[in-house]
Amino acid sequence: MFRFGHRRPPGARTALVALLAAGALGAAACGDTGGDSGGGGESDFKRPVNMIVPFTPGSGSDRAARLLSPVLEDALSVQFPIINVPGATGNTGMTKLLQSPPSENVAVTAADTLATVAAGSSSFKLDDITPVCRVSLAPSYLWVNSKGKYKSWDDLMKAAKAQSGKITVATVGQGGIDDIMLGALAQKGIKFRAVPFAENSERRGALLSNDVDALYEQAGDVQENLAAKQFTPVLMFGSERSDLEGDYALSKEVGVTDVIDQWRALFANADMPDGQVQALSEACGNAEKDKGFTDFQEKAWERQNPFMPQSEFEPFVKKELQRMQDLGRQYGVYKD
DSSP, rough: OOOOGGGGTTTTTHHHHHHHHHHHHHHHTOOOOSSSSOOOTTTOOOOOOEEESSTTSHHHHHHHHHHHHHHHHHHHSOOOEEEEEGGGGGGGHHHHHHHOOGGGGEEEEHHHHHHHHHHOOOOSOOOGGGEEEEEEEEEEEEEETTTOOOOOHHHHHHHHHHTTSSSSESSTTTTTTTHHHHHHHHHTTOEEEHHHHHHHSHHHHHHHHHSEEEEEEEEEGHHHHHHOEEEEEESSSSSSOOOOOOOEEEGGGGGOOOOEEEEEEEEETTSSSSHHHHHHHHHHGGGOOOOOHOOOOOOOOOOSSOOOOHHHHHHHHHHHHEEEEEEHTTSSSOOO
């Protein structure tokens, strides 16, 4: 099985291996055969597994994690408590993942975090982690304040063309998917100015207070605002309309067809035994049949059939990273 972690240079973990070997000998001398560092074939989890969410409570990743946790608990007979560790577009949480025992921690994070690897601004490398499964996939939109001065994509687009680089859009962070897609629009003569906010609540608040002209976000992350009729979608990034109602345009109509959807997925430390990774991947598959999880996906207007087991998701992540890098360079977001 292909593992990103196997790309580490020879000898990089010599000291760690020696230390573990010494510990194993000591444990054997004391007659202790417990623990879960039993090599690639180990599939059981002996202790609770912390589910790290590198974003704030209430975020899309947080909601996905809270629905996925009981699914994994039922399948694997261990607890998966949620730990929110927000910051740096998911990098603070990923750092915690890598500093914690491999068999006792996983992370539910988003495509936004992978984009920081593509941008060269991440605190971790791809070979530090193992993709386990994808559980969520959703298109992104540009939203405007329903009581603001822009009522449609035509209004917003005309303003962006007339005031190049001055119409503001709240985004998740510099160099992320938001910037790549806004860069694609800029190449079509529709140039916005991205204004990054660390938290979803800050981005939504900025649009509500008219501190920004628009917001880049998925529909599931603005459910409350939609219910209150505070936000209006004006542009969806994609070639086919979603189930979300509204008179919004599609990015293909302005010539942007190669888009990056937002996804959420489960990742593990690259040092987690292969057997445990496979057990997690198989358990994730139960989410496809879990009513709570499927209802969440429907109410968030996500794309159909988002689930990917490890055998499919691992190569997907590698290709997605390359695509982010290519599009980022193509649209002038990433520099060579």
